[in-house]
Amino acid sequence: MLTAVPVPAVLRVTPGVATGALLLAPLAALPLGAVVGAILWGGAQTTVPALAVAVVALGVLALGTRALHLDGLSDVADGLTASYDRERSLAVMKSGTAGPAGVVAIVLVLGAQAAALATFVGDVRSAVVAGAAVCASRAALWITCATGVPPARPDGLGSTFTGRVPGWWTLLGWAGLAAAATLVHPWRGPLAVGLAALVVILLVGRAVRRFGGVTGDVYGAAIELALLTLLVALAGAWT
Template sequence: MPDSWRLALGTLTVLRVPPPRAVTPVVAGRAMLLAPLAVLPLGLLVTVVGQLGARLALPPLAVALVAVGALAAGSRALHWDGLSDVADGLTASYDPARSLEVMRSGASGPAGVVATVVVLGVQVACLAPLLTSTRGALVAGLLVCASRAALAGCCLRGVPGARRDGLGAAYVGTVRLLPAMGLWSVAALALLLAAGWPGLVALALAAGVVAALLRRVVRRLGGVTGDVLGAAVELSLAAMLLGVLTGGPVG
């Protein structure tokens, strides 16, 4: 378990931790299941930024932008890079090999830029009203953590990998269905207690978005990559933020 914690913290946050002694499929799978707990510091960061902004009476939109920027910095913008690469890859060609090559290049094309702007805009627009209250800021931090449950869904056994190398290759197919269902159940309970029924709407919407993304990349690319994992996180967070506001402002 210590190796899984180190892998999760070292991969998903900027926290400096000793590297795991070995990255086996068991270690990698547990790291994905631990992802929501590993990013607790990032969730707390978003909550603190929101509270500081409210105390200083700063414009909510500006506070939300700072919160999203701080969250990106705290994760090395790894997931944003994945979102951009996936958007470019899926629009570059119908040939899987060509699409994967575009994703590997790391350069952001028009589709990647648009996808990043749209998803970032949704996150900021939804965070702005949440961060104006203490309860809303706490819910926002919880959603940051819960959105990382998308990683376990992408790494389920039976979901193929698109390539044998790359950051995501070590995680593909390492998570069993039952633990993943347990993780999502815990997330559902936490969101229900924190936000009421809109919390469950948020989780259901995120699950649908992740499932749609997986279906698309498996059909177009042949499976998931590390970039797909990152895209799933950012899309999941945007979906959760939208879903939690379906019942009106939180707070």
Template sequence: MSTTGDGLRLALGTFTRIPSGTVTLDGGTARAALLLAPVAVLPLALLAGLVAAGVEVGLPPLVAGGLVLLVLAHGSRAMHLDGLADVVDGLGAGWDRERALTVMRCGDIGPMGAAALVLVLLLQAAAIADLLAAGWRGALVVAAAVLLSRSVCARLCATDATPADGSRMAAAFVGTVPVVAAGALAIVMAGVLLLATLPQLSLLEGRDLLRGGLMVLLAVVLGLLAPVLLREKALAVLGGINGDVLGAAVEVTLTTTLVVLTLAW
């Protein structure tokens, strides 16, 4: 099978629970998987959007938001949430690199990690509920935000990144994506999110339209900037990127994007 085909199967197995079979992992396959992550996650994003659109038949927005998060957690084996908890615990363990990495590898969730999970899920559910006041138009935006959040792993694994010691996943993925390719993917996914907001923005006029457009742009910029800041923090404390940082980046991006989008309308 071609590198692209193997990469797509690897992306399916890495970013979703969809069975993908055995894939030979090398630099080309890892690079393709990271660049094709939004394609692999498309079925999960569409399912999340369909569940969110349940508000059109009377499902309360907050209930719909909770169900969307349930779909995303189940569809990704909750690995991004696990990464978020481990990163928060590791970064909060102190400035000693070995201690931070040891805490992250142990698998137990400490109080800081647990608090991070609760607060992030609360923010995501509240933001999704707010966006779903726009009905199916808001559901479309939520699905696009899911795709954008999965695309940021390519930027964290660009050739200017460093893998953390002892991480097999980082050793396989980090440093495989050209910076230009990662940037191009970010631009494409930003465009997808912008297009997803057009049905709702088209209902606005005058100052509301201007404000809405500016907030959407801000959501894209901050959503793509947040994981880069996380990467710099990981480099400073952990010495590089590992699988937990990639998972945390997905959740940080999704949360930032959804929260800022609530200001758009």
């Protein structure tokens, strides 16, 4: 669900399996974070423009997830702009096609991510921070799937994973990320984590009001927006 890295098939997703997958989401993204960091560091050793290196890194990241999260971002944007009718919005999100709002959302988010990520093309520390941001962005699932957040549909990905993360884990997990971010910068690090959490909370609140709950598409949109927030807020924080 989180990467294209092949693993043994899980034939039955029990509540325990679903919860474990969500809690370990940032760790599951470690291979992707490592690849992104390697590309940024390697690109810094060449004369390739930093923005071009960042675009390549984001392209590889998209391949590493089969663009699943970007698809969610597109569908959520289309659903929010298609209609104020809940069922109509959910139908648009489930159709699988990208409308104008979805395309614009992807262009803007990827463009902003690339611009911010270009500032991480440099030394090893910069690359490590960028890779860590990729992993940390997956903690968005600790909010979208927290206890008390309802699924928008009785079927689909949302019904399987929504509400599986204990509230105490969500709070302690994000607090732990904020504490770890002090290693990047004593105040900008925790601020970046706090802003990312706030963005995800606002998205979840909007989804609950408009769709009646969250879906798998909301998961993907939350991850992409969390990554964007972290990259922008942390850009150049250690210079």
